[in-house]
Amino acid sequence: MKRATTRKKTSVGEKVFVFLNGFFMILFVIITLYPVWNTLVISLNNGTDSLRGGLYLWPRMWTLKNFNTVLHKKNLLVGAYVTVARTIIGTLMALGANAILAYIVSRKRFLFKRQLSLFWVITMYVNGGLIPTFLLFKGLGLTNNFLVYIIPGMISAFYMLVIRTFMVGIPDSFEESAQLDGAGDVVIFTKIISPLCKPVYATVALFCAVGHWNSWFDAMLYNRMNSNLTTLQYELMKLLSSVTNQSTSVESMKNAVGTVTPTSVRAAATILTMLPIVCLYPFLQRYFVTGLTIGGVKE
Amino acid sequence: MKRQKVLLLWSLVYVIYGFIFCYLPLAGWLMAFENYKPKDGFFHSQFIGLGKFKQLFVDDGFLRVIRNTLAMGVINLVVTFVAAIVFAILLNELKSQGGKKVVQTISYLPHFLSWIIVTGILHDALSGTGIVNDLLLRFHLLKEPLNFFAHPKYFWGIVAFANVWKETGWNAIIYLAAIVAIDTNLYEAAAIDGAGRWARIRYITLPGIKPTIIILLLMNAGNVLNAGFEVQYLLGNGLVQSVSQTIDIYVLKWGISQGDYSLGTAAGVFKSVVSIVIILIANGMAKRAGEERLF
Numbered sequence: 036m037k038r039a040t041t042r043k044k045t046s047v048g049e050k051v052f053v054f055l056n057g058f059f060m061i062l063f064v065i066i067t068l069y070p071v072w073n074t075l076v077i078s079l080n081n082g083t084d085s086l087r088g089g090l091y092l093w094p095r096m097w098t099l100k101n102f103n104t105v106l107h108k109k110n111l112l113v114g115a116y117v118t119v120a121r122t123i124i125g126t127l128m129a130l131g132a133n134a135i136l137a138y139i140v141s142r143k144r145f146l147f148k149r150q151l152s153l154f155w156v157i158t159m160y161v162n163g164g165l166i167p168t169f170l171l172f173k174g175l176g177l178t179n180n181f182l183v184y185i186i187p188g189m190i191s192a193f194y195m196l197v198i199r200t201f202m203v204g205i206p207d208s209f210e211e212s213a214q215l216d217g218a219g220d221v222v223i224f225t226k227i228i229s230p231l232c233k234p235v236y237a238t239v240a241l242f243c244a245v246g247h248w249n250s251w252f253d254a255m256l257y258n259r260m261n262s263n264l265t266t267l268q269y270e271l272m273k274l275l276s277s278v279t280n281q282s283t284s285v286e287s288m289k290n291a292v293g294t295v296t297p298t299s300v301r302a303a304a305t306i307l308t309m310l311p312i313v314c315l316y317p318f319l320q321r322y323f324v325t326g327l328t329i330g331g332v333k334e
Numbered sequence: 335m336k337r338q339k340v341l342l343l344w345s346l347v348y349v350i351y352g353f354i355f356c357y358l359p360l361a362g363w364l365m366a367f368e369n370y371k372p373k374d375g376f377f378h379s380q381f382i383g384l385g386k387f388k389q390l391f392v393d394d395g396f397l398r399v400i401r402n403t404l405a406m407g408v409i410n411l412v413v414t415f416v417a418a419i420v421f422a423i424l425l426n427e428l429k430s431q432g433g434k435k436v437v438q439t440i441s442y443l444p445h446f447l448s449w450i451i452v453t454g455i456l457h458d459a460l461s462g463t464g465i466v467n468d469l470l471l472r473f474h475l476l477k478e479p480l481n482f483f484a485h486p487k488y489f490w491g492i493v494a495f496a497n498v499w500k501e502t503g504w505n506a507i508i509y510l511a512a513i514v515a516i517d518t519n520l521y522e523a524a525a526i527d528g529a530g531r532w533a534r535i536r537y538i539t540l541p542g543i544k545p546t547i548i549i550l551l552l553m554n555a556g557n558v559l560n561a562g563f564e565v566q567y568l569l570g571n572g573l574v575q576s577v578s579q580t581i582d583i584y585v586l587k588w589g590i591s592q593g594d595y596s597l598g599t600a601a602g603v604f605k606s607v608v609s610i611v612i613i614l615i616a617n618g619m620a621k622r623a624g625e626e627r628l629f
Contacts, residue, residue, distance in 0.1 A: 046530065048530060048531075048532075049530065049531060052427075052531050052532075053429070056424050056427055056428065057428070059424060060424070060425070060428060060433070060437050063421070063437065063441070064436075064437060064440050066499070067440055067441060067443060067444060067499070067503070068440060068443075069465075070455040070456075070458070070459055071443070071455070073455075073458070073459075073465065074455060074458070077458070086463075088463030088468075089463075089468070091465065091468075135344060136348055139341050139344055139345055139348070142341060144337055144338070145338065145341045145345075146338060147342075147345060151345050151348065151349070154349065154352060155348075155352060158352065158356040158357075160556065160609075160610060160613060161360065161606065161610065162356060162359065162360070162606070163356075163358070163359020163360045163361075163362050163363065163602075164359065164362075164363075164585070164599065164602030164603065164605070164606060165582070165585050165586065165589060165590070165598065165602055166362065166365070166585065166589040166590070166595050166598040166599045166602060167359040167360070167361070167362020167363065167365065167599060167602075168359045168362075169589075169590065170362060170595065171354075171355075171358055171359050171362065175354075186355075187355050189351075190348070190351065190352070190355075214337075219340060220340040220341060220344075221340070245446055248448075249446075249447070249448035249449075249450075250448075251448065251450055252564070256590070268448050268450045268451075271448075271450050271451070271454070272450045272568070275450065275453070275454045275457070275568070298458075301454065302458075305451050305454055305455075308448075308451065309446075309447055309451060312446045312447070313443065313446075316442065316443070316446050317439050320439060320442070323442075323507075324507055324511070327507050327508055327511075328507075328508065328511045
């Protein structure tokens, strides 16, 4: 009994803090989720009806027409196809390339490990900038080319450092015993080191995949002329500017086809684009949390 | 020596690749000192020294662009930093473990959305019929709907908010990890000595994560000039371009759209050099203060 009373005797300030903190967290969650929820509501509501406004928590006139329209738009389908392709191919290539590089610079026996590391770390701080890079890619024939999504961004010094930090933590004895059995670097990398690096590989793969899924600037800059190489985000961006350019709702009313408006179509496209990410990321949490904490460790 | 061969061979591939994609563009800086014409090519264009830089610095447009980049870079840096630290500390004070987990998971979500999606959502929320105007009207803070994107005075604030919304949860991850690493005995001892919650935050948590804060501040200081492309490009419009355009947008506009490669490159070179100087200064300051350094 006595214990209970002492526990209850927390100060007023303490109680106020707990209350305000809880309130703040709820507010934070609402501000984070509400815009996404509202987009979902608009995407499921009759487009012309949405223009009346006042649509917040629940659709007034349910419809799947917006999604139907999106799924019949050729440019969005091409964009989705290219985006999936670049995400899969680009992630695998980047992961392989960064992992091998990290393996090389984490070998204690390698004479030039410091120089090679430095060679890449410098690229984190200095780069040629937009125009020289653009002209170079043009010269290399990487414009209007799918490979521009894959090749140039393959190596990232940051991801390399994250993997390297992890590999350095693997005891040398693993490699030494394999060497005694006559294993070369290919075997040590693929059979000994890589299986131990699965968590950090997952982290880097996740970062790369999100980057590929969300990128649009390279599509606009290098592949604008080829509509077969467009990406989902770039098409989404074009939808956005078409919506904002129609400043008044009267105008968008005129452009509305039946019950579908540019705004409602964009909402549906936005929902479809974020769907894979929203569904997957909660399950991959532990990977990016460890990845970030490793990456944050001082170089 | 024999065990070097494979590694050397592999390294060679990486050096060639890095040379082409990361170091060769640096040679393109030469264009900033030329009057580059595609037909004359890289080696036969007229060399004009600092002419393009002079052109930049007499252009009011460029000076404004520098101001915008610096202002938004600094505002975003400070605001996102404070938001992440405050959020991490408050989240850590949450008693319910389950609640903590749920809030944290939700807080990551915006980080994974592209800027295209985030700016699209922002456009909806701030539009004439959007939730923000509706709330402001309902509470009689406004008499008629306000078009936020038509007034230059709101733009920097909107950009800062967009950054906070997108990255607070993500940036907090690293602080939360640092807070968890603090010795719990310290908190217990402080509690026995009668330290309240604020005192514990003030004298244990904050000093405990100070090294992390400084390292991240250093890493991000060098990015101040890089913090301005996607949001500003996607949210900007003709009405606010005097405050929305940044160096990167200037480079894109003059270099790619107008085809003045030399001017665009000069602006890019200016940005890179200033960024490197900022990194070195930040690093030097940390060194003098006896804190951890980047290199």
